[in-house]
Amino acid sequence: MTSEPPVQRALEGVTVLDFSHLLQGPFATQLLGDMGANIIKIERAGSGDMFRSMTFFAKWVGGSESPNFLAWNRNKRSIALNLKSKKVHDLIMEMAKTADVVVQNFRPGVFDRLGYGYEDFKAVNPRIIYCSGSGYGEEGPYVDRPGQDMLIQGLAGLIDNTGRGDQAPVPAGAGLADQIGAMNMVYGILGALYWREKTGKGQKIEVNLLAGMLAHLAQEYVAVLNLGQDLKRPNSGIGHPGMQAPFGIYETKDGYVSIAMSPFKTLYEVLEAPELAVYDDLATLYDKRDEVWEKVNAETRKYGSAELLERMLAVDIWCAQVNDIRTAAEDPQVRHMNMLTTYEHPRGGTVRVVAPAIRMSETQPVIERPAPLIGEHGREILAEFGMAPDDIDSLVADGDMTIET
C-alpha cells in the first residue's frame, strides 16, 4: 500500500454504483476511485465478477486470485447481491436516491430487463449519471454479438495494421480496446458531472468498444479514406504501415531498439553509413522502406543496444530500448517515477501493481484499498445506507447477498 500523506481528492463525495464486470467498466471506476470517488462494486451473489475466474498462464496470485481482477479493482468496496430479487431491486433503488453515478456493462438490454435501465434510476433520482458500456453500442446488426477486446481490435482495423505484411496480422499484446473504452467512460462521466454542477441535470452516457477503437485509429482512417491508398503492413521491421523508413524496430547484438521519426541524414551519419544518402527523400524512404530497413538494420546489428542508444541519443535521434515487462519494471525512468507499487491483499499477499498514471498538484490520485473479496463490504455499505442489521442478516439468509471473508 502506498503510504503517501493524506491529500484532497478531486471526486470526494461522488458515489458510484458500479455494476460492471470484466475490464472496461472496472478500469473506468478504478480511475474514478483513484480520484477519491466512493466506488460501490455491486457483484453478482455467489461467484462475483466474471474476471475473478480468468487469468494468465493458467496460474493464480496467492494460489487463488486473478491478476486481471487484482489489476482493475483497487479503491473499491464490494457488495454481492442477487439482482433478480425484488428485495434487492428495492434496495438498489433506495441507494440510487443519493448516488451520483451508475456504471454497467452488461450486454445491451440485459440490465434494463432486470429493472435497472436509465429510466428506472432517473425516476428515483433525476440527477443520476448513468453510463452503459457495450461492445458495439445498444442497437444495430451486432447488438447481440459478444463484445470483447481482441474482437474489437480486429473489427476496427488495428489487427490488420499490426505485424508483418508477409505474415498473418497480430493483435496488440494488451487489452487496449477495453482500456480505451474505460477511458471513454471516464471522459463521459466527468464531463457529465461537470455539466451537472452547472445545471443540476443528470443524463445517460453510452460508450462502446468499437467506437472508441475507431476514434483511436482516427489518423489511419483519415489517411486511408482521403488519400485513396490502403495501409499495407511492411515486410520488414518498419513500425507502422503508413510510415516511411527509418521508423521501426531494429536488431542489435543483444536485443532490439526502436527508431522513430528522425532526420535520415543524422541517422546514416551516426551509423557511419554515408552510402544510405541515396534514399534520403520522403517518397523514396516510403517506397523503398523495406530495403532501407534492411540496410539500416545491417548497421544497427553491429552495436550493443546501450552503445547504439548512447550514440544516437547524443545527436537527438528519436530512439529507445525495447523492454520486456520485467526489464521495464527495472527501467531507471520507471523506477524514478515510482510507477510500480504494492498493496496488501488478504489472499494475494503483497501484490505488485501499477500506480496511478497522472500527477495532480492538489488532488493526487492514490491507492487506498486493495481489490476487494466478493461482497467483503456488504454489511458496512448497507449500514451506511441505513439498513438494519436484522434486515441485512435476512438478505444473507435468503441467499440474496454473499459475503466472502
Added chain:
Amino acid sequence: MTSEPPVQRALEGVTVLDFSHLLQGPFATQLLGDMGANIIKIERAGSGDMFRSMTFFAKWVGGSESPNFLAWNRNKRSIALNLKSKKVHDLIMEMAKTADVVVQNFRPGVFDRLGYGYEDFKAVNPRIIYCSGSGYGEEGPYVDRPGQDMLIQGLAGLIDNTGRGDQAPVPAGAGLADQIGAMNMVYGILGALYWREKTGKGQKIEVNLLAGMLAHLAQEYVAVLNLGQDLKRPNSGIGHPGMQAPFGIYETKDGYVSIAMSPFKTLYEVLEAPELAVYDDLATLYDKRDEVWEKVNAETRKYGSAELLERMLAVDIWCAQVNDIRTAAEDPQVRHMNMLTTYEHPRGGTVRVVAPAIRMSETQPVIERPAPLIGEHGREILAEFGMAPDDIDSLVADGDMTIET
C-alpha cells in the same frame, strides 16, 4: 460536417489555451472541444504545429494537408504567435486571466524557460488548471530524451508483448501511447474542473506517455510481477502472450477471424473436431497452445469467414471478422453507428473523419469546425480578448503573428 440539431454542451464556457502540438495534447483538446470547450490553439508563428508537416504514404490530403493533423484538430480555432516575443507574452498572460485551462506538451522545461510555467499562469489566475504532457515526466534520467509513441510502446513492454515468439516483436499499428496520454490529460483536466467547481482552486496536472502506457499494461505487470513467469510471445496465432488456446487469430479460406475466450468444448463441437477434446483443460490449453492453435486453424481454413462466423456466433463463440481500415469503414455496425462522417476543409475539401466516440443524452459531442489553417482565427480571437485592430495589425507587421487564409 455533421448537421445534427443544436445541443447543450457539457463544457460550454470552458476556455482552453492550447499550446500543444503533435498528437497527445491535440487529441486531448479535441476531446474537450467535442464537448463544447472553447479551444484556442496557439501555434508557433510561421510553420505552426509540427504535425502539419508529417503524413502517411508521403501523400497529402488536397495536395497539402496532413491527415494526421486533420484527424486531431477539429473544433479548434487557431492563432499563431511568436511565444518568444515580450509583447506576445504579455498578451498570453492577459488572455490567461479569464481562461480556465492551459495545455502544453513541449519537452520538460522548454515552456517554463519561455515564461509560461504553471507558476507564471497561476500568478495571474489562481483558478487556472495547467496540464503538461511529456514522454517521461518532468524529471528523472530520461527527462531530456525524445518522447514519442513507438518509443514508449517499446519501453513499457507493449512491443515485446506483440507479434510472434519466433520473430521480432512489433509495435501496435496506431499511436496508442500518444492517444492514451491524451485520454489521461482529459481525465486529469475534467477531474480538476469538477474539483474547482467545489473549491474554487486550480492546480497543475502532469501527464506522461510512459506512465499512461504502463497503466494500460496493468494486468500484464500484475501477472508477471506476481506470478513469477515471463510473458513469451506465442509461436502461432495465439492472440496474447499470457493466454491459452483458442484465444487468437485464425485463417479462413478468404481472410482471418478472431476467436476470444469461449468454452473449448463448444468450439471443437461446432468445428466438428471432437478429437480436440484431449486438450480441454486450462493448463493444457496454455501449455500446448501453439499445437492447439495449429489444429484449430486446420479446421477454420475449411470455411469462408462469413460461414464460419455464422456457425460460431450461433453457439455464442466469442468471434469476429478481421477488417482492414477500408472494410471496417463499410462494416454494417460501423455504418449503423455513423462513426465515419465528414467535415469541409478550405484546402482538404470534404474530409472523411471519425466521429466522436461516445453518446450523451443531454450534451452530445459534435463536430462544429474543421481543423484550422495556421493562425486562421487570430484576429477574431484577439478581438474577443479586447485587443484593438491597430494593435493586432502591428503584431502581424512585427512578424509575431501569422495568419493563413
